[in-house]
Amino acid sequence: MLDTVCAQTCDRVCTALRQCVHRLFTLCDKYSFKVYEQKRHYNCFYLQIKDCILLKKAALYRHTNHFVCRKCLSQNIKKSMATIHLTVLKQRQKSDGIFFVYIAVTHKRDVRYITTDYEVDDLFQFENGKVVCRKDAKIMNQRLQYVLSEYQEKLDKIEEQHMYNCAQIKEILEGKQEAERKAEQLITIKEYMERRIEQLQKEKRIRYATANKYTLSRFLSIVGDITLQSISPSTVEKFTRGMKELSNATQRMNLAHLKARLNEAVREGYIKYDIHPFAYIKMPKSNVRLLDLTIEEFNLIKNLDVKRKNIEEKKIRVARDAFLLSFYLGGINLIDLLQVNLSGDKITYIRQKTQNKKQGNKEVTFTIPAEAKSIIKNYIQKNGMLNFGYNSSYDTFSCYLTKCIKEMGKHLQIERRICYYSARKTFSQFAFDLGIRTEIIEYCIGQSMKENRPIYNYVRTTQRQADIAIRKVIDYTDDPTKFSMDVIVS
Helix, strand or coil: CCEEEEECCCCCCCHHHHHHHHHHHHHHHHCCCCCECCEEHHHEEEEEECCCHHHHHCCEEEECCEEEEHHHHHHHHHHCCCEEEEEEEEEEECCCCCEEEEEEEEECCEEEEEEEEEEECCHHHEECCEECCCCCHHHHHHHHHHHHHHHHHHHHCCCCHHHCCHHHHHHHHHHHHHHHHHHHCCCEHHHHHHHHHHHHHHCCCHHHHHHHHHHHHHHHHHCCCCEHHHCCHHHHHHHHHCCCCCCHHHHHHHHHHHHHHHHHHHHCCCCCCCCCCCCCCCCCCCCCCCCCCCHHHHHHHHCCCCCCCCHHHHHHHHHHHHHHHHHHCCCCCHHHHCCCCCCCCEEEEECCCCCCCCCCCCEEEEECCHHHHHHHCCCECCCCCECCCCCCCHHHHHHHHHHHHHHHHHHCCCCCCCCCHHHHHHHHHHHHHCCCCHHHHHHHHCCCCCCCCHHHHCCCCCHHHHHHHHHHHHHHHHCHHHCCCHHHHC
């Protein structure tokens, strides 16, 4: 069976190829093989032969889908490979007049540029691929050559370069370079977590940033400032043993923060673990805080009559109103209560605690109950936000409100622990006792709804359902005897 091969020149004219083809014809005549020759443009020859061993004797070699002569082989390979060199671009001048030094990637008559960390003050300071006319020219050239050699090494490892265009070669170089640079960079736990804490503060997630600060401080005091690469399961075990005097809830929180930061570092390419540091770690189980109130205790707060005669009574009044507002507004968190616009008939907000974690629809919307409106009118400002009369930071006011609610509990002789969060817990428990569906309760309190069941592909929780649920819970506190629990427990 005849094989069809194509012998193509690198240039328009190639004497060596003609000689090879002539040699092939001679060999074919010698061994009585028939050869079909048809000339095409750019000196392409389509040859039909029976035995490809003759190609070797004729000094023809396969290169990609073509057969070329020995002389043209090296030239073809060079033309199909990308090249890189240093350059400065006149048209890419920064606003301050400085020019970046780029690595130019040339491939298939196209050019792409990779930015380096080095710059020159003027074009005359860069000539023939080198920095000149600067005091630090020698050092800069050494560093630039090192960067260039790193990219060249990565470029040489790219196989079948002819399959890629110039933009793809650049992306491969940048991707590999950045990933390996991060992986080789030794970064300590302190450096990484401080960077992340700063980012959280910019996102205005102040409380979470503060909690991470405490975790970092505790880790440094127990383990020390070690690199991310050196953290192992034994390191986490040491950290856990050092926290044994703390409560399970605090231990779990600190471990959760550490695990989250390590997972982020893995995703960002700073580290790669063969065995994850938390692979064999069992997270401590935190005891559920019994912060919800009974219906009798809640009504003590609800029916509390306080006048602003003195400072102590003012504190208790603020505590009562903030607590009831959280309850009437579906257990809303304090930070959300202080930032939401309450000037309309509806409340719409995104819970700050879960806005960066929760997937899907993050908004919580429902009608503001009349009971909440009667409290809101005493504190609302022109911008629709609440002002409880204290011009201080959120953290300061939060601590102050916690003390006020604690004093209110003592004043009402409520024995169990009570705080602002008790309103959220109490609302959720009352709603659950009344048989309200769990997904509706989750919507009201802004909790992430579990969507691991197929039914949630067809149904959703609506504002109308939330309005009915909140109304039912409030009516329950007015007269519990009207509601029966028999259907729920039977």
